[in-house]
Structure formats: C-alpha cells, structure tokens
Amino acid sequence: MVEHLLTALATATSPLSLLLVACGVCAGIVVGALPGLTATMAIALLVPFTFSMQPVHGLVLLGSIYTGAIYGGSFSAILINTPGTPSAIATTFDGFPLARKGESYRAIVTATVASVVGGLIGVLFLIFLAPPLARASLRFGPPEYFWLAIFGLTIIAAVSPRNTLKGLIGGAIGLLVSTIGIAPIEGAVRYTFRSISLQGGVALVPSLIGFFCIPEVLRMVYESGSVAQVLPYKRQRNMLQRVTLALVRKPWLLIRSALIGTLVGIIPGAGGNIAGLVAYNEAVRADKNKGKYGKGAIEGVAASEAANNASVPGALIPMMTLGVPGAPPAAVLFGALLLHGIRPGAELFTVYGRIAYGFIAALVLANIALLPFGLLLGRAISRIMMRLRVQALAPIIIFLSMVGSYALANNLADLYTMVGVGLVAYLLRGVGLAAGPIVLGMILGPMAEQGLLQSILMGRAAGSIVGVFFTRPISLLLIILTVLSVLTAIVVERKALIPRTE
Amino acid sequence: MIKLVLIMLAAAGSLFAAGQAEPTAYPNRPVAYVIPFDPGGQSDVTALYQKPILERVLGVTVTIRHQPGAGGAVAWSTIARGRGDGYTVVGSNVPHIIIQPLVRGDAGYTTEQLKPVYLFQTTPIGLAVAKDSPINSLDEFIAFARANPERMTISGSGTHSGHHLAVLQLQHMTGTTFTYIPATGAAPSVTNFLGGHTMALMANSDDLVTHAAELKVLAIGSPERFPPLPNAPTFLELGYRMTAGIDRGVSVAPDTPDAIVAALERAFDAATRDPELRSTMEGLGFVTRTMGSREYGEYLRAKKQEIETVLRELGEI
Amino acid sequence: MNRTVSERLAAIVILALGGYWFFESFRFGELSALFPRIIAVALMVFTTIWLAQSFNRQWSVQPTDRATNRRAARQSLSLIVALLAWTALVPWIGLLYASTLGVTGLTLASFWGKEGTRRSVVVALVVVMVFYAAFRFLIRVPFPLPIWMQ
Numbered sequence: 001m002v003e004h005l006l007t008a009l010a011t012a013t014s015p016l017s018l019l020l021v022a023c024g025v026c027a028g029i030v031v032g033a034l035p036g037l038t039a040t041m042a043i044a045l046l047v048p049f050t051f052s053m054q055p056v057h058g059l060v061l062l063g064s065i066y067t068g069a070i071y072g073g074s075f076s077a078i079l080i081n082t083p084g085t086p087s088a089i090a091t092t093f094d095g096f097p098l099a100r101k102g103e104s105y106r107a108i109v110t111a112t113v114a115s116v117v118g119g120l121i122g123v124l125f126l127i128f129l130a131p132p133l134a135r136a137s138l139r140f141g142p143p144e145y146f147w148l149a150i151f152g153l154t155i156i157a158a159v160s161p162r163n164t165l166k167g168l169i170g171g172a173i174g175l176l177v178s179t180i181g182i183a184p185i186e187g188a189v190r191y192t193f194r195s196i197s198l199q200g201g202v203a204l205v206p207s208l209i210g211f212f213c214i215p216e217v218l219r220m221v222y223e224s225g226s227v228a229q230v231l232p233y234k235r236q237r238n239m240l241q242r243v244t245l246a247l248v249r250k251p252w253l254l255i256r257s258a259l260i261g262t263l264v265g266i267i268p269g270a271g272g273n274i275a276g277l278v279a280y281n282e283a284v285r286a287d288k289n290k291g292k293y294g295k296g297a298i299e300g301v302a303a304s305e306a307a308n309n310a311s312v313p314g315a316l317i318p319m320m321t322l323g324v325p326g327a328p329p330a331a332v333l334f335g336a337l338l339l340h341g342i343r344p345g346a347e348l349f350t351v352y353g354r355i356a357y358g359f360i361a362a363l364v365l366a367n368i369a370l371l372p373f374g375l376l377l378g379r380a381i382s383r384i385m386m387r388l389r390v391q392a393l394a395p396i397i398i399f400l401s402m403v404g405s406y407a408l409a410n411n412l413a414d415l416y417t418m419v420g421v422g423l424v425a426y427l428l429r430g431v432g433l434a435a436g437p438i439v440l441g442m443i444l445g446p447m448a449e450q451g452l453l454q455s456i457l458m459g460r461a462a463g464s465i466v467g468v469f470f471t472r473p474i475s476l477l478l479i480i481l482t483v484l485s486v487l488t489a490i491v492v493e494r495k496a497l498i499p500r501t502e
Numbered sequence: 503m504i505k506l507v508l509i510m511l512a513a514a515g516s517l518f519a520a521g522q523a524e525p526t527a528y529p530n531r532p533v534a535y536v537i538p539f540d541p542g543g544q545s546d547v548t549a550l551y552q553k554p555i556l557e558r559v560l561g562v563t564v565t566i567r568h569q570p571g572a573g574g575a576v577a578w579s580t581i582a583r584g585r586g587d588g589y590t591v592v593g594s595n596v597p598h599i600i601i602q603p604l605v606r607g608d609a610g611y612t613t614e615q616l617k618p619v620y621l622f623q624t625t626p627i628g629l630a631v632a633k634d635s636p637i638n639s640l641d642e643f644i645a646f647a648r649a650n651p652e653r654m655t656i657s658g659s660g661t662h663s664g665h666h667l668a669v670l671q672l673q674h675m676t677g678t679t680f681t682y683i684p685a686t687g688a689a690p691s692v693t694n695f696l697g698g699h700t701m702a703l704m705a706n707s708d709d710l711v712t713h714a715a716e717l718k719v720l721a722i723g724s725p726e727r728f729p730p731l732p733n734a735p736t737f738l739e740l741g742y743r744m745t746a747g748i749d750r751g752v753s754v755a756p757d758t759p760d761a762i763v764a765a766l767e768r769a770f771d772a773a774t775r776d777p778e779l780r781s782t783m784e785g786l787g788f789v790t791r792t793m794g795s796r797e798y799g800e801y802l803r804a805k806k807q808e809i810e811t812v813l814r815e816l817g818e819i
Numbered sequence: 820m821n822r823t824v825s826e827r828l829a830a831i832v833i834l835a836l837g838g839y840w841f842f843e844s845f846r847f848g849e850l851s852a853l854f855p856r857i858i859a860v861a862l863m864v865f866t867t868i869w870l871a872q873s874f875n876r877q878w879s880v881q882p883t884d885r886a887t888n889r890r891a892a893r894q895s896l897s898l899i900v901a902l903l904a905w906t907a908l909v910p911w912i913g914l915l916y917a918s919t920l921g922v923t924g925l926t927l928a929s930f931w932g933k934e935g936t937r938r939s940v941v942v943a944l945v946v947v948m949v950f951y952a953a954f955r956f957l958i959r960v961p962f963p964l965p966i967w968m969q
Binding site for chain 3: 045165166168169172173175176179183185186187188190191214218221222388389390391392393394395396398399400402403406407410412415416419422423426427428430431432433448449452453456
Binding site: 047182184186194196200201324338339341343457462 | 534540541542543546547550551553554566567568569570571572573575576579580605606607608609610652653654655661662681682683684685686689690692693694696697698699700712713782785786
C-alpha cells in the first residue's frame with residue numbers, strides 16, 4: 001500500500017492533476033454556493049466530459065468538485081441563510097446569525113478551516129480503515145436506520161432552544177409532508193391531492209430553498225429602513241490566524257465533528273446533510289454554554305462544516321470497497337467508475353491501485369486547496385454582496401432561487417414548490433414555527449418510515465417484532481444515544497425555566 | 503424608467519435569438535435524454551455509454567438529464583404529456599411502465615402513451631442466498647419456505663416492480679409465502695441482503711455479477727443460461743414457468759411523427775450494435791437486445807397481456 | 820391582528836390538517852397508513868397543547884404597535900403578491916421575461932421612492948441576464964420559454 005501511496009502522490013502532483021484539482025475545487029465551490037445546485041448535480045453534469053479522459057484524471061476532477069461543492073454550500077448558508085447544498089443546513093443555524101452581526105467573513109473563514117480539517121481527517125479513515133469500516137456499514141439494517149432517524153429527530157431540541165413544543169410541531173409537520181407521494185411499502189398513493197407531480201413527493205431541495213431563503217429575503221426587504229445596507233461588514237485583520245487559534249483551543253470540537261461526519265457518510269443513504277446536523281447537535285450537547293448556539297457561535301459553523309466535508313471521504317469508503325455508495329454524490333462517482341470499466345471492490349485497490357490511490361491523493365490536495373480558493377472566493381462574494389443594496393440583492397436572490405430550483409430536474413413544478421413552500425414558511429415563521437425542525441422532519445421521515453416498515457416485516461418473519469427493534473447491538477447503541485440526547489434536552493429546558501437570581 | 507425596462511426586455515429578447523436555430527431537418531438542436539431515476543444507477547451508466555455514439559449518428563449534442571420520482575412515473579407522465587418533436591427521449595423500463603398504470607389507479611400516464619423507439623437491454627432477475635447459507639438449490643429454498651411460511655425474507659427493489667412480481671409469481675406457483683422486503687432502489691436492496699438483514703435477494707443480473715463472490719445464485723430469470731453466471735440454472739429449466747427481468751429501452755411522446763422515431767431508432771441501433779459498447783455492457787452483466795420501434799411495441803402488448811393475467815391471478819388487480 | 824390571535828388561528832389550521840392526514844390514512848393499506856397515522860396523532864396532541872397554552876395569560880405574546888403593524892402588513896402583502904405574479908407569469912412569457920418584469924415590479928413595489936432604487940433595478944437586471952446566460956449556455960438548462968416560442 002505504501003508504494004501505491006507514494007506513486008499516487010507523484011501522479012497527483014503532476015501539473016495536469018493540480019490543474020484539475022484547482023478547477024474542480026473552484027467549480028465545485030461555485031456550484032455549491034448557488035442555491036439549488038447540489039453536489040450530485042455538479043458531478044452528474046461533468047461525468048460525460050470525463051469519459052474521454054484517463055480514468056484517474058476524471059476521478060480527480062469529480063472528487064475535487066465533490067469536495068468543493070460540499071464546502072461551497074456554506075457560502076450561501078452564511079450569507080443568505082440558504083443552504084447551497086443540503087449538507088449546509090446546519091451551517092445556517094449559526095452562520096447566518098453571524099452574518100447578520102457583520103461577522104460573515106469570520107464565519108466563512110471558520111467554515112473553511114473546519115472543512116479542510118474535517119475532510120483531511122475523513123481521508124485518513126479512507127486510506128487506513130476503509131475495508132473494516134465498509135464491512136461495518138453493512139451491519140446497518142432497517143432497524144438501525146429507524147433508530148438513526150429517531151436520533152436525528154432529537155436534534156429538534158438543539159434547533160429550537162427556547163420552544164421545544166413548537167419544534168416538535170414543526171418536526172411533525174415535516175414528517176407528515178414526507179409521507180406525500182407513493183408509500184415505500186405497498187405502494188399506496190398518498191396525499192397527492194390528485195397531482196401527478198406530487199406522486200414523487202415534495203421535492204426536497206426546492207423546499208429547502210423555499211424554507212430558508214424566501215422568508216429571509218422578504219424580511220430583508222421589509223426591514224430595510226432608511227439605510228440601504230444589507231449586511232453590516234466588520235473588517236478584521238488576521239482573521240485566519242484568530243479563527244485557527246480559537247479552533248485549536250478546542251481540538252475535540254473538530255475531531256468529534258469529523259468523526260461523526262465520516263461515520264455518517266459511511267452509512268449508505270445518510271450523507272452530508274445528516275452528518276452536519278448530528279455534528280451540530282453533538283457540539284451543542286457537549287458545550288457548557290448552550291445558549292450561544294443559534295445566535296452566532298462559530299463552534300456551530302465549525303461542527304457542521306467539519307462533519308459535512310468529512311462525509312465526502314466517508315461516503316466513498318463503502319463505494320470504493322464494496323460498490324455501495326454512502327451518499328448520492330458517491331453513487332454518481334460509482335457510475336463514473338463503471339463508465340471507465342472499473343468495478344469497485346477489492347480489485348480497485350490492487351489491480352487498479354494506481355487509479356484508486358491517485359484519486360485519494362487528489363482528495364487530500366482538494367481539501368487543502370479549499371483554503372486558498374475558498375477564502376479567495378468567499379471574500380470576493382462577500383465583497384460583491386456588500387456593494388449591492390437591498391433593492392438589487394433581494395430580486396437577484398429570488399431569481400437565483402427560481403433558477404436553482406428549476407435547474408435541478410428541469411421541472412416547473414419544482415419552481416412552484418419553492419415559491420409555495422417559501423410563502424408557507426414565511427407565514428409559519430410569523431407564528432414561531434422555524435424552518436429547521438420542519439426540514440429535519442422532511443429529511444428524516446422517509447428514513448424513519450422505511451426503517452420502521454421494513455423492520456416490522458423482518459420482525460414478523462422472524463416471529464418477534466419487539467426483538468428486531470431492541471435486541472440488535474447497533475440499534476441499542478443508537479437507542480442509548482437517543483435517550484441521552486433527549487435527557488440533555490430536558491435538563492436544558494428545566495434550567496431555562498428556573499429563573500436565575502442575578 | 504419605462505424606457506429602461508423596454509431596453510432591457512429587448513436585450514433579453516436577443517438572448518433568445520442566440521439560442522434559436524432556423525427550422526431545418528430533425529435534429530437541429532440538442533436532444534435531451536431523460537433518465538427517470540437518480541444519477542449513478544444502471545440506466546444512467548448505459549446512457550453515458552450510448553451518448554457519444556448517439557451524438558455521432560444524430561449529429562447534435564445529447565444531454566443526459568435526470569427526472570427521478572415515483573419509481574419513474576414522474577418522468578413518464580411528463581413525456582406522456584409532452585410535445586412530439588423528438589427533442590426529448592425518455593428511458594423506459596419494462597415491466598415498470600406496464601405495472602404502474604395497472605396497479606396505481608392514476609399513474610399519470612398509460613403504457614400506450616409512451617411511444618416505443620428502441621429496446622436495447624435486458625437484465626435478467628435472479629434469486630440469490632448468502633454464500634454460507636445452508637440452502638444450495640431452489641428446491642431446498644422452496645422446501646424451507648413450505649416448512650416455515652413467511653419466515654423467508656427476500657430483499658428486492660420496489661413495490662410492484664419486476665422484483666416484486668418475480669417473488670409473487672414464485673409464491674403463486676409453489677403455494678408458499680415469503681416475506682418480501684422492498685427497498686427504494688437496487689442498491690439499498692442489495693445492501694440489506696449483504697448485511698445479513700434478509701435471507702435472500704431478488705436482484706438484477708449486474709448486481710449479482712458485481713457481488714458474485716458473496717452470494718449463491720439459486721436461479722436466474724432469463725430464458726436460457728446467462729453467460730456471466732454460467733452455474734446458475736434458469737427458473738425454466740428447474741420446472742418453474744416464469745421468466746423475470748428488467749428490459750430497458752427508450753420512448754418518446756405519443757404524437758411523435760414516425761420519421762423522427764425512425765431517426766432515433768437508427769441512432770440507438772447504431773449505439774447498441776457498436777462492438778465495444780456491446781462487450782462492455784455484457785461484461786458488466788447486461789444482455790443486449792436489438793428491438794426496433796415496431797418490435798418493442800409488439801413486445802409491450804404481449805408483455806402487458808401476460809402481466810395483466812398474472813396480476814389478476816395474484817389478486818393484485 | 821396580534822400575535823396571539825394568529826398563533827391560535829395557525830394552531831387550528833394545523834390541527835385540521837392533522838385530522839385530515841389521520842382520516843385520509845384509512846383509505847390506505849395497513850402498512851401505508853401506520854406511519855402517517857402515528858405522526859398525525861402526535862401532531863394533533865402537540866397542537867392542542869399549543870392551543871391550550873395560548874389561552875394561558877402567562878404565555879401570550881405582547882401585541883406590537885398598531886400603526887407599524889399595518890404598514891408592515893401592507894408591505895409584506897405587496898411583496899407576496901409581486902412574487903406570486905412573477906411565478907405565475909413564468910409558464911406564459913418564459914422565465915427570462917417574467918424575471919425581467921418580476922425584478923422590476925418587486926423592486927418598485929417594495930422600494931418606491933427610496934434613493935438608489937433606479938440604479939439597483941439596472942444592476943439587478945444585468946446580473947439576472949448574466950446568470951441566465953450562464954445557466955442557459957454553459958450548463959444548458961432548458962428554461963421555460965414564452966408560449967409563442969414553444
């Protein structure tokens with residue numbers, strides 16, 4: 001393996017490779033930053049172009065785009081409260097409040113450093129622990145997915161610190177919305193109100209844009225008093241050093257988040273979005289000062305971004321060792337490998353070792369490249385936005401949202417979904433129902449329902465439904481984590497209710 | 503202000519002009535090849551391979567797009583209502599396009615609305631158990647199921663899909679009951695099986711070939727033995743009158759003129775007969791078919807009758 | 820309309836939706852109905868608690884100043900109407916023209932009279948065209964066209 005790595009490093013640092021990494025990362029960041037365009041879409045768009053390239057070069061380009069796109073989602077999450085890709089949902093929780101306080105650059109720098117560290121830690125797992133981790137990921141069956149989804153739902157508490165009831169209502173609404181469409185088992189057509197496009201369910205990415213972006217833009221417009229400024233911007237020198245120092249002082253934050261990100265990425269079907277959310281939740285739980293989250297804590301941004309970039313190599317682990325993608329973008333990369341006639345599996349690391357390790361080496365470079373390119377692009381985008389007044393910014397953002405929602409599947413219905421959800425979200429916000437819990441419900445609903453129903457079928461076949469849910473080791477671990485998460489939430493709520501004596 | 507907006511509108515109009523082409527023979531602008539599933543799947547990979555040859559024959563760019571949802575129904579209902587100008591081709595899968603309208607009340611389209619252009623591929627569906635499973639043949643499998651009704655868990659992709667149909671047919675023919683555990687997609691269904699969460703797997707031939715080292719194929723649904731899996735007996739030779747497989751082709755909107763369909767048919771035929779593409783596809787575990795528009799149409803009619811009868815017998819419709 | 824009233828209204832609407840979800844589920848098979856039924860019940864329970872809370876004096880929210888409320892409401896309404904009109908126009912006159920009108924309309928509706936509005940409209944329109952061109956020609960997204968061009 002070591003000679004493979006060394007030759008790989010040599011290939012990866014060839015001028016062509018470096019150029020591909022640079023272009024891929026930049027293109028990925030731009031696509032990731034645009035609301036509606038996801039990493040999956042970016043990779044899928046470019047796979048045909050890589051057909052005529054050498055396999056290793058094609059993979060290097062696609063891997064760099066993947067890395068850049070997952071990171072790029074943080075830009076729009078921070079600047080306009082819209083996750084550029086679903087993996088940046090948790091970044092909005094503290095990223096946007098930071099921007100509102102004028103600290104958008106600080107948030108971007110945090111996101112950058114966290115992404116680089118998270119991604120590199122993930123790649124280490126990919127290099128050294130891929131086969132055993134991939135095997136372990138297979139142990140995730142329907143009951144485990146169910147409990148994972150339940151655990152995910154406890155994040156609602158972290159996302160609605162002062163009003164858990166409203167968070168629960170939002171989560172339940174999201175879960176119900178996720179049932180629209182064709183049922184996973186039995187195939188019943190549910191709640192489609194006779195609409196054919198709803199048979200596919202409510203599209204997630206346009207809904208994300210609607211939930212997070214539209215209410216913010218509307219608020220931006222009507223709150224723009226006499227000053228035509230959008231986001232106050234405080235310049236600060238040496239931001240990079242300061243942020244790095246702050247993060248280095250809390251090493252566990254990044255390490256834990258990267259670990260969570262890698263592990264969640266490994267689980268087939270759970271990707272960057274869940275990784276970011278779980279890492280955010282754990283960051284809140286581990287912190288003594290929980291009140292600062294949701295108001296602009298860079299720890300929140302760091303946790304989410306470290307995790308989502310760690311999920312990139314995480315998702316590649318089962319994909320490369322077993323041919324089982326850990327997340328949708330990895331599935332597209334799998335297709336790209338097949339396109340070049342390379343079948344993932346043991347063969348990939350031996351017969352095609354040069355390609356596999358060349359790809360991995362390029363991932364390392366891509367993560368490192370996030371630092372210069374990310375900061376450059378981040379600063380450029382922030383500066384441009386500073387120059388624009390609300391009158392120009394608001395319609396531009398709305399236009400980009402429309403374009404992004406449409407471009408995903410060239411479906412006008414998606415555009416309508418985005419606008420419709422946006423207006424509903426605006427109204428719901430008016431009564432205190434935030435987007436976070438609803439979106440959590442929408443994302444985790446299908447996982448919870450499929451896990452539940454498949455497990456029930458398994459349980460019936462084996463003679464004990466209770467057994468299938470409560471006697472499997474990984475399930476038990478997840479149940480314990482869920483209980484801990486709920487307990488923490490209850491304790492926090494109790495503390496908030498007891499009036500403090502100053 | 504108004505003058506400004508008018509100037510802007512005119513400028514915008516010029517952007518349109520840049521994209522328009524003069525009306526000449528078909529095709530004179532890019533053709534969209536819509537895949538009704540998420541990227542990275544089998545339909546996707548095949549389309550990517552076909553793309554360069556299609557572009558060569560048609561002389562225009564072919565852009566691959568994805569429109570997933572409702573097991574393909576979203577893309578199929580879109581094309582059923584689309585314009586027959588030949589600039590959008592959609593991947594069509596048998597038996598999906600037959601079963602969905604029969605079983606779903608209103609699937610958004612009918613089988614007949616998807617005008618067949620070409621059918622280029624079949625993946626036979628096979629039944630497999632784990633490599634270390636005590637069951638070594640289909641007969642032993644059935645015997646176990648008879649002795650333990652509902653205990654045998656079979657993982658498969660989708661409800662009312664080719665896999666589900668195969669399981670139902672097997673149950674019906676042998677008088678046994680299994681527990682079919684559907685996943686939303688081929689990859690999750692294979693993972694469910696590989697992780698030991700189900701005892702058996704109904705899967706497409708290419709998945710069986712990919713993971714051949716970890717499973718035993720008890721039977722395959724092709725009419726004759728399947729070369730990449732030479733040791734797998736067919737259902738037919740074991741005495742079970744059933745075939746199971748997923749066929750992939752392309753279709754267009756219902757009112758597409760025959761001349762355009764013929765042009766597309768030529769392009770896909772060239773792609774399918776290309777020796778390099780053919781050998782790559784077969785290496786991955788697919789069976790090549792070369793059914794043109796008329797043949798595909800007849801095949802659909804015959805298949806629909808067959809499936810309708812089976813579904814009625816099984817009480818599904 | 821103060822905050823408490825709107826909360827109660829929302830709670831009632833959501834309660835009704837929960838009820839609809841619950842009763843619709845009886846049309847499906849057992850496995851398809853299980854999950855929606857459980858969640859619908861949970862939603863109705865939570866919403867009832869919310870509704871009950873809104874009657875409790877301690878929990879109600881302070882109403883805000885009437886006058887600013889009315890102006891804000893009018894502004895939000897005009898924004899929403901502009902957004903809806905923009906969306907509705909897309910299938911008829913294509914995304915580009917609809918967005919040109921939408922951008923102009925939205926900006927004027929929200930910022931009529933404020934300084935710098937004119938220039939902002941120009942800037943916004945230019946940016947819109949640049950992005951439209953980028954998506955249309957670089958990524959080749961087939962945007963909806965006006966009906967006379969289809």
